[in-house]
Amino acid sequence: MSPLSPSDDDGPPLRADAQRNRARILDAAEAVFAELGAGASTEEVARRAGVAIGTVFRHFPTKNDLLAAIMKRLLARLVAEAGELGGGDGLFTFFSRLVAQAAGKRSVVDLLARAGVEIRLPDTVGHLEQAVGELLRQAQEAGTVATAVRLPEVMALLISVCQGALHGGWDAGLQERTLGVIFGGLRGH
Amino acid sequence: MSPLSPSDDDGPPLRADAQRNRARILDAAEAVFAELGAGASTEEVARRAGVAIGTVFRHFPTKNDLLAAIMKRLLARLVAEAGELGGGDGLFTFFSRLVAQAAGKRSVVDLLARAGVEIRLPDTVGHLEQAVGELLRQAQEAGTVATAVRLPEVMALLISVCQGALHGGWDAGLQERTLGVIFGGLRGH
DNA sequence: TGACAAGCTGAGTCTCCACTCACTATTCTC
DNA sequence: GAGAATAGTGAGTGGAGACTCAGCTTGTCA
Secondary structure (H helix, E strand, O other): OOOOOOOOOOOOOOOHHHHHHHHHHHHHHHHHHHHHOOOOOHHHHHHHHOOOHHHHHHHOOOHHHHHHHHHHHHHHHHHHHHHHOOOOOHHHHHHHHHHHHHHHOHHHHHHHHHEOOOEOOHHHHHHHHHHHHHHHHHHHHHOOOOOOOOHHHHHHHHHHHHHHHHHHOOOHHHHHHHHHHHHHHHHOO | OOOOOOOOOOOOOOOHHHHHHHHHHHHHHHHHHHHHOOOOOHHHHHHHHOOOHHHHHHHOOOHHHHHHHHHHHHHHHHHHHHHHOOOOOHHHHHHHHHHHHHHHOHHHHHHHHHEOOOEOOHHHHHHHHHHHHHHHHHHHHHOOOOOOOOHHHHHHHHHHHHHHHHHHOOOHHHHHHHHHHHHHHHHOO
């Protein structure tokens, strides 16, 4: 893994054009990887962003760095989303939203799956676990989730169901029924 | 997709050495893809099988054909395994065994996920659905699974949980607790 | 056992893709 | 607005991996 990518560290601030391009590249990469999976070429990202390929590599020295940067944004968004939920149904809502996203976008899941393997993002992943943990706590307090349920299996289910939704191309009905089974299991009865 | 691979069609029977090599290639491929995922090189498969790479391509004109052949064997085994189970716990046992396999081997899941995407194996996948459907029917008859549960969500959960186990590297305890939640959901209370 | 078909071999081709770098263009600073 | 620093460009490099094929080997069958 390269050292910190520009705009992450505290080095000299980026030039205006560089900031613009960096944002364009991130957006393009997110879209491209969402459509084609993490196997999509860096060239395609550059084309979509409207920059030369060299520019992509200037900002993200390796393809992995680019993936990591996207992953970080995605996770940060999820954490934010989780942070806004709560109460008895927060955890369930979070599950549903994640799955709905996963069914359409390869990136979320393709990347989620890589966390901890090729990409190291312990902090951000930790934050997500923390946020989900809080949702779990609130749900258990409200009595909508059995107290025997622990965080690791909730995370495991979250990842599983995203993977499944992605690969299986679930429609809305199947999503609902599948989650229904899991929610039943979480409730305990 | 290429036409039928040798030994699937009814053309002239394979020569003895060809049969031997075909079997070796399939075994090697299964092992290699299990370890390294479907991205492993055909060269590695040839090396492990102790044949030249040309031989692999003689038997399986494209890498996809090779993957399809392995997939077919894997699914056939799963169907056979499902066929031997039954009663109130058959479905649960099947789930547990699949997940236990998935946690160790990339192939099962990596390939399961591709069914219907790159690889076309409608018959065999259909057979698996049929076999799982029978397990579901028996479990519902025995009262261990709620009657509201339908086959599609069972398949969806099966695939999800395999994906999750694969990517997350679950240990035995996590497997058990995660499946516990799902089993609870299937039971209905 | 000889002859022919079937199968095996592996160096070589082709394509794709991550990544580089010498050069040019833009922005910033004073 | 000029000079310096920063950023952009895109043809080029290197490597990996799927797939081919001309020549050699082996099994089969009369």
